Amino acid sequence: MRSSLLRSVKTLARPTTARAYSVDSVPSRKVTVLGAAGGIGQPLSLLMKLNPLVSQLALYDIGGTPGVAADVSHINSRSEVAGYMGDDQLGQALEGSDVVIIPAGVPRKPGMTRDDLFNINAGIVKSLCTAIAKYCPHAIVNMISNPVNSTVPIAAEVFKKAGIYDEKKLFGVTTLDVVRAKTFYAGKANVNVAEVNVPVVGGHAGVTILPLFSQATPKANLSQDDIQALTKRTQDGGTEVVEAKAGKGSATLSMAYAGAIFADACLKGLNGVPDVVECSYVQSTITELPFFASKVRLGKNGVEEVLGLGPLSDYEKEGLEKLKPELKSSIEKGIEFAKKN
Ligand SMILES: NC(=O)c1ccc[n+]([C@@H]2O[C@H](COP(=O)([O-])OP(=O)(O)OC[C@H]3O[C@@H](n4cnc5c(N)ncnc54)[C@H](O)[C@@H]3O)[C@@H](O)[C@H]2O)c1
Ligand SMILES: O=C(O)C[C@H](O)C(=O)O
Numbered sequence: 442m443r444s445s446l447l448r449s450v451k452t453l454a455r456p457t458t459a460r461a462y463s464v465d466s467v468p469s470r471k472v473t474v475l476g477a478a479g480g481i482g483q484p485l486s487l488l489m490k491l492n493p494l495v496s497q498l499a500l501y502d503i504g505g506t507p508g509v510a511a512d513v514s515h516i517n518s519r520s521e522v523a524g525y526m527g528d529d530q531l532g533q534a535l536e537g538s539d540v541v542i543i544p545a546g547v548p549r550k551p552g553m554t555r556d557d558l559f560n561i562n563a564g565i566v567k568s569l570c571t572a573i574a575k576y577c578p579h580a581i582v583n584m585i586s587n588p589v590n591s592t593v594p595i596a597a598e599v600f601k602k603a604g605i606y607d608e609k610k611l612f613g614v615t616t617l618d619v620v621r622a623k624t625f626y627a628g629k630a631n632v633n634v635a636e637v638n639v640p641v642v643g644g645h646a647g648v649t650i651l652p653l654f655s656q657a658t659p660k661a662n663l664s665q666d667d668i669q670a671l672t673k674r675t676q677d678g679g680t681e682v683v684e685a686k687a688g689k690g691s692a693t694l695s696m697a698y699a700g701a702i703f704a705d706a707c708l709k710g711l712n713g714v715p716d717v718v719e720c721s722y723v724q725s726t727i728t729e730l731p732f733f734a735s736k737v738r739l740g741k742n743g744v745e746e747v748l749g750l751g752p753l754s755d756y757e758k759e760g761l762e763k764l765k766p767e768l769k770s771s772i773e774k775g776i777e778f779a780k781k782n
Contacts, residue, residue: 467519470708471497473538473577475569476545477524478505480690481585484697485544486513486522492701494708495520501534502545503527531569535576540707542614542700543569546586548691549683555588555646556771562586563595563778570596574603581610581707581743585700589613589645590768591775593722593732598779609743612707613722615645615734616699617692621678622652625671630661641675641720642735642750642761644771649764650676655754668756710739723747730765732772 472489476482477500486500490513498520500510510524525534535541546562549555566586573582578600586592593613600606618641627634638658643651652675654668663671674681682692706719717739725733725747736748753761 467494467496468712469496470494470539470711471499471537472520472704472708473499473501473534473541473580475501475534475541475543476586478502478509479544480548480693481544481696481700483509484694485542485700486510487516488697488701489542489704490514490516490518490520490522492705492708493519494705494712497537498522499525499534499538501525501531531572532576535572535580538577538580539711540581540583540704541573541577542583542585542704544585544696544700545569548693549587549679550688550690551684553683555679556591556774558587559591559774559778562588562592563775564782566592566595567599567779567782570599571603574600574605578603578605579607579610581612581711583612583614583700583704583707585614585696587645588771589615589722590649590732590771591778594772594775595779597724597732598776602779607743608724609745611723612703612737612743613645613732613734614700614703615641615650615720615722616703617696618645618650618652618675618678618734619720620695620699620702622654622657622671622675625674625678626654626657626661629667629671630657630659630663632659632661640736640751642733643764644722644732644734644768646771647676647767648760649768649771651757651760651764652676653751653753653757655757656751665756668754672756672760706739707743710743710745711741713741718748728761728765730768730772733768 472495477486500506506524506526510522514522546565584593622639622641623637627637641652643649706717710717721737722734738746
């Protein structure tokens with residue numbers, strides 16, 4: 442998808458009035474971004490505007506969306522853009538949506554864990570998911586808001602309460618972990634980053650992020666020390682950005698890129714493109730945990746197949762056992778919150 446996104450960007454940036462794709466052959470798809478005026482929301486809205494699979498782009502936030510929508514709407518690409526602001530307009534933003542992307546909520550500051558965001562973001566996610574259940578119950582939901590390990594179980598509980606839960610349609614976006622693992626591996630292995638594939642499984646926080654470098658391609662003869670350093674850097678990738686931003690938030694640009702890749706994969710799946718596979722945090726039975734990130738095949742109904750972990754190295758097997766208690770308690774925390782509130 443990386444190359445097709447770049448192709449789309451290049452095509453759309455070309456100063457020509459000729460259509461670079463046939464609108465007639467591409468189904469109409471509405472995408473809604475909740476939190477569209479934020480650090481992730483703005484560049485993600487830009488990237489979704491560049492995606493030729495989108496016909497309607499709805500940008501919602503509690504403030505600032507008229508400006509973002511006006512700005513993005515001037516780009517000469519397929520989708521029609523509309524901005525929505527405040528509770529009163531949330532329903533309109535969601536109605537008829539095929540894919541809802543949620544980067545709403547507060548980001549980390551140095552010294553914080555993603556779980557420290559729980560108290561604020563859990564409530565935001567819960568209220569947004571309540572609205573999704575009401576206005577677009579069949580939409581695919583891409584959850585970006587942290588802590589993803591808990592916000593996805595919260596969303597599932599909200600949807601269950603509303604009687605509309607479809608486990609095939611709820612995704613925690615862990616694509617940034619894959620993006621990082623690919624970049625760091627390519628640097629260390631000295632291979633072309635565009636050709637690299639690395640599955641990342643588990644969850645999206647610290648040790649729950651488990652990159653499977655033993656399955657990385659192209660193969661490289663890295664030492665165990667190198668693998669351990671790459672694993673740690675991938676697990677700490679978010680913190681690396683939080684610290685570098687020194688109080689001004691967390692990853693936004695790389696996250697927007699990752700979010701755009703994942704949403705594009707969901708749209709391709711909906712449109713019947715075969716063999717669309719991305720890692721994502723979904724309801725799962727591949728371990729004893731009810732939610733787990735692994736490779737997922739995407740299709741017309743969302744998740745078509747949750748793929749297994751494949752062969753793991755001893756180091757990865759150890760990492761898998763280590764991550765389970767933390768992931769389990771983050772899942773339970775989310776479920777408990779949604780049940781109580
Ligand atoms: N999944 C990932 O890999 C990943 C990566 C980076 C950041 N994140 C998370 O994404 C979230 C957003 O990060 P950011 O840097 O864009 O933050 P930000 O503060 O820049 O933007 C968040 C936006 O959400 C909006 N918002 C708050 N409450 C809302 C509500 N009820 N409805 C709609 N919008 C609402 C805010 O107005 C703001 O515009 C954070 O929780 C962050 O931790 C996740
Ligand atoms: O690290 C964060 O808090 C944001 C995000 O989850 C990331 O991985 O960059």
